[in-house]
Amino acid sequence: MAAEVASANPEIYNPRKVLDHPEFRILKADEKPSKDANIAAFYNPQHDIHLVEKPRLKPGLGQVLVHVRATGICGSDVHFWQHGRIGDSMIVTDECGSGHESAGEVIEVGEGVTQWKAGDRVAIEAGVPCSKPSCGFCRIGRYNACPDIVFFSTPPYHGTLTRWHLHPAAWLHRLPDTVSYEEGSLCEPLSVALAGIERAELRLGDPVLICGAGPIGLVSLLSARAAGAEPIVITDLFQSRLDFAKKLVPGVKPLLIEREWSPKEVGAKIKETAGMPLKLALECTGVQSSIHSAIYSMQFGGKVFIIGVGKNEQLFPFMHLSANEIDVKFQFRYADQYPKAIRLIAGGLINLKPLVTHRFKLEEAVQAFHVAADPSQGAIKVQILD
Structure with missing residues (x-):
């Protein structure tokens, strides 16, 4: 053409x-x-x-x-x-x-x-x-x-x-x-989530954290569940959104974040909620404190995949990332995801x-x-x- x-x-x-x-x-x-x-x-x-x-x-x-x-x-x-x-x-x-x-x-x-x-x-x-x-x-x-x-x-x-x-x-x-x-x-927000799942290399049975229960967090939740993640922890500042996530995917483990908690405290509570350190985080907020919390919840060799959009410049806990070989990856929009999104919807795998x-x-x-x-x-x- x-x-x-x-x-x-x-x-x-x-x-x-x-x-x-x-x-x-x-x-x-x-x-x-x-x-x-x-x-x-x-x-x-x-x-x-x-x-x-x-x-x-x-x-x-x-x-x-x-x-x-x-x-x-x-x-x-x-x-x-x-x-x-x-x-x-x-x-x-x-x-x-x-x-x-x-x-x-x-x-x-x-x-x-x-x-x-x-x-x-x-x-x-x-x-x-x-x-x-x-x-x-x-x-x-x-x-x-x-x-x-x-x-x-x-x-x-x-x-x-x-x-x-x-x-x-x-x-x-x-x-x-x-x-x-x-x-x-x-299909557009679903394509964002599917691109994240693909680039993050989520594997069947991976323990996964999803930060943020907004629209992208929720489609990421549906996608991660369809991809076989287990367990899945999802965090948010609003109980109503976590309740919605629980109805959407009954097996998800919600965690309400209190604003006064430090990122290290949040990371510890995430691991406690999951029953283990996490292998992968799909960070859907772009907020620095949330990214830090995801980092502190990871196992050695884990990966924090940032889908959310945040401030132009942010700080990262460099030595914790380095000493634990935690990878940080990013995403810009998506490519070649629409056909997959339509198949998943039509086939009933994602509602x-x-x-x-x-x-x-x-x-x-x-x-x-x-x-x-x-x-x-x-x-x-x-x-x-x-």
Whole structure:
């Protein structure tokens, strides 16, 4: 397949083509858009979250127009809205569309597209690399490291939380009839967890720690259980999330963390809860104290695999890591996980349905963001449906 068909050419997806289009406008707070309007949820450097109306564009070479039927709100979406950046390379500098956990229905296909037709049900892989033979990362399959990747919802590229979305045909994944649009959208966070499981080299019967019972922690819990981890300890600061984890995987061992405990104390309590030191930690918070706690819970030769996103610079207990040969590894997004995620859902090995705790209409996206950002609302995964 030609590179221009397989990839998301940054020029094709230039965000200015939307922002400078005469049909682009920010909707008033009390304005009710028409049912056919291509509305979307956008954030900006002023930390506003609001609805906009943008053009419904025609699919070009290698593109597919998708009616987005379900989108989950990710923690990164909330972070871009409230903080305007993640690290030094992902900064909100203008109006930017949110959302990257989406699934929908093919409406129209562009020139050169033969594998899709109107009515097909698809999951949307939001990270689209250049796919050029000259790109070493794309060539070896680690396309998440492609320097020219277009990741929808990461500034400056607009996201998939919209009614009509243009996407490269090669980066859509067919959903079986038994997999719902909601489950299809959850393939994105599941892909994050599956990439972690794969790169962490979890083995059948490994004792595993999962730090954080948020959405990524919970999909990591489901994935680790499906991969045969035993025992599994999961930690969190909120009892309600641990209770949810226990219902999701009854055999898990929950541990409520008290803020005044030191990382060494937490590490000791983790080992006590498990009945042994752990071989692997899947750290899903990115918080320094949690990472330290995971390190102190490891056996000699253990591994702390960090999935969570944290502060730019952090301290590590260097000599404890060194003297105990504990490896620390990291993850950036994922590569080639969507097909696996869909198989696991369709085959019944991973049940994501309980994760969706709140549902909103597309017109209610702003309200949905506020619920997703408020821990007191008890949301695990907020879904926006159209």
